Amino acid sequence: MKILIINGPNLNLLGKREPEIYGTHTFEDFFRELSANMHHMQLDYFQSNHEGALIDRLHQAGFEADGIVLNGGAYSHTSIALADAVAAIPAPVVEVHISNVYERESFRQHSYLSAVCEGCITGLGLEGYRLAVEWFARRYHKARKVEGKE
Numbered sequence: 001m002k003i004l005i006i007n008g009p010n011l012n013l014l015g016k017r018e019p020e021i022y023g024t025h026t027f028e029d030f031f032r033e034l035s036a037n038m039h040h041m042q043l044d045y046f047q048s049n050h051e052g053a054l055i056d057r058l059h060q061a062g063f064e065a066d067g068i069v070l071n072g073g074a075y076s077h078t079s080i081a082l083a084d085a086v087a088a089i090p091a092p093v094v095e096v097h098i099s100n101v102y103e104r105e106s107f108r109q110h111s112y113l114s115a116v117c118e119g120c121i122t123g124l125g126l127e128g129y130r131l132a133v134e135w136f137a138r139r140y141h142k143a144r145k146v147e148g149k150e
């Protein structure tokens with residue numbers, strides 16, 4: 001099965017950026033560990049600070065991946081275009097936020113992505129990505145069993 005994790009703007013700075021909110025781990029280190037424990041699946045990672053590049057990657061992966069984990073960063077709160085891209089693709093998408101956006105500024109408490117995603121995990125740190133990937137794995141195997149393929 002194929003799962004893609006997409007991180008939006010400023011998330012390339014994890015580990016250095018506001019560590020009291022986002023922690024001290026780089027995403028690259030976290031992703032290496034996660035991949036090592038998920039060898040039964042093809043797990044990929046993409047990050048961009050550019051709205052159009054995120055949309056292009058959603059279009060590309062959205063017709064072949066079994067699931068996409070998306071942290072749109074601040075674009076979650078501003079981008080109808082990113083939400084339209086999620087709605088346009090058949091791949092299921094889970095929204096993740098590292099911080100608990102509901103205990104922060106009010107402008108972080110609305111996400112255009114939530115309504116077009118399967119679900120949202122917020123405030124559980126990097127663990128949120130792992131939970132989203134595990135949820136996709138369980139969902140995939142359940143569907144395969146129903147289809148008699150496993």
Ligand code: DQA
Pocket residue numbers: 009010011071072073074075076096097098099100101108
């Ligand atoms: C974030 C929360 C957003 O409000 C913020 O703009 C980010 C990161 C999170 O992961 O907690 O860049 O998506």
